[in-house]
Every structure is written in C-alpha cells, then in structure tokens.
Amino acid sequence: MDVVTALIRLTGLIQGIYARVSERHDLTPVQAKLLCVLLDGPRGMADLAQIFGVERAALTGLMDRAEKRGLAHRVPVPRDRRALQATLTDAGREAAAAFHVDITAELNRLTGDLTSDAGEHLRAALAEIIERHRAAPGPGGIGCC
Amino acid sequence: MDVVTALIRLTGLIQGIYARVSERHDLTPVQAKLLCVLLDGPRGMADLAQIFGVERAALTGLMDRAEKRGLAHRVPVPRDRRALQATLTDAGREAAAAFHVDITAELNRLTGDLTSDAGEHLRAALAEIIERHRAAPGPGGIGCC
DNA sequence: TATTGTTATACTCTATAACTATA
C-alpha cells in the first residue's frame, strides 16, 4: 500500500471513529467539534466560522441547534453590542468532556499496537507534516477534536 | 503534540485537501469518491451503499445527481431484473481520472518533505494501523480515494 | 419470504445574498 492510499484510508478510519463516538454521545460530528472548541473558552460567531472554515451564516444554524438542545448559548459582549459569544452550558461542558475522554481513548487504541519506537516515529512524522502545512485551518480546527 | 491530536489534525488537513481538490474539479467530495469507486468497474446500488457505509436510499439521491450531471448512469442487470448497476459515462471516467491524478499529486506533496527513511516509516506505521483495523469500512472506502 | 431499488419525509450542514444593528 502506497503512502497516499494509506493516508486516505487512515482518514476514512478516523472519520468513522469520530462519527461513531459522536453518535454514541448523541451528537453529530460537527456538534461534537463545536463543543470541543468551546471547551477552551467562549468564542465569537465570526471566530468560530473562521475556525470551522465555513461562512458566518452556517454558525447561526449550528448554534441554534446546540442552543435548542441545551448544550450552548449566546451571551452578549459588554463592550460591543453587535457581538455575541458562544458559551457552553453545564450540560454542554459535561457532554464535551465525556466526548473528549471517549474519542481520545478510541484514537489511542488505534496506535496502541505499535511499538513505542514506531509510535514515536509516527508521532514525529505527523507532527512534521502538520507543522509544514499548518496554513490550512480547515476541519480539524483547533486543539484535539 | 501527542499522537491523538496529530491524527485528528492530519485528518482535518486531508479532508480539507480532498474538499479543495474536489471543488477544483467541480465535484462534491462524495461525488468524487463515487466516481473513484466506479473507476474500478460498475457496482450495484446495495454494494455501493455498503462501501459508503450509508443506507441504500442515500445512494438513490447520490446517483440521481450524478446522472443528472452526466457523470454516471444506471444500467440493468441481465440475470436479475430488480438490480441496477451504477456505471461511469465517458465524461465521468474522464472526471474521475483527472481527479485521481490531482488528489494523488496533492497528497504526495504532503509527505514529500520527509526523508525517504521517515516516509517509509510513516507508510509502514499507517499500513499496520489500517491492517489491524480494516474491519471498519466507513468513508474512505475502497482503493485510493 | 427475502432482496433490490425507489419514494416520501424530515433533519443537519452548507453557501449565497440581502438585511439589521452597531462600530
């Protein structure tokens, strides 16, 4: 198997795991990612749109649904009356934390069979690839999820 | 950066590249994947649904759109009058081939900076991970795309 | 009865364009 095929297959594998874990927590993959981003702290809508690589209008619907499900809410910003900040509710924080634990465990299982040497080689190679191409924000966004 | 974070970031990076290349060829990522799968030969609808990890009903819409765009069409199966086979048109075959060349080049650039030693280590590690978890078909499906 | 594929319906996610309110 050549490296390009391996990369595509790996991506499919990880997307599948991400989708499965999300579903297990009764979240869509995008919702799960939103919660994980917000775990780092509140974010403005435009900020989130940039992180997700989508238009601002897409965030409106995303937050509407998260809000309807009681996972997040919008809070006004004191100094700028146009701006809103997406913030986790307590339920949202719990859901995000639980998801994070679960997805981390599942993905760790993926590399758990490698020798520690091979694991470190892999980690280093991936880190180098990401470092060199960090221009692309895209899906995958910030932090871990 | 730990290996789990690296895996998620890499997945985001590759999804972004896949989306960008698809768009460059005026395809959605799912359409691009459909064309790539069909490049290996005609497939039944149920077969495709299984490869894509979706319900059969989803394939109906997918093929409707591909057919409307002149990229693929359904051909009857002689021995089973219930069955249909999704087949590429000439335009679809050309689009699939062009996409394949492009995505392969883009993804090769991703690992092009690695030393040949590091590249081989990476390839081997990914191949082992995929081998051990090949149970999951999921998105990523068959072959390269 | 089981399988193949479709239709109908509903939901999530996304883009574009036009809009409001505030800076």
Added chain:
DNA sequence: TATAGTTATAGAGTATAACAATA
C-alpha cells in the same frame, strides 16, 4: 463604511419508513 450576526432560500447528504417489483 466596515463589522457582527441574522434571515431567507437553495441544495447536498443522510436516516427512517413504507412501497414496488422481482427473486
């Protein structure tokens, strides 16, 4: 004028459930 966020509309992709035709 520029920015933050929304609304309206359209389309892709998906699931579920019910259905038709054939095996």
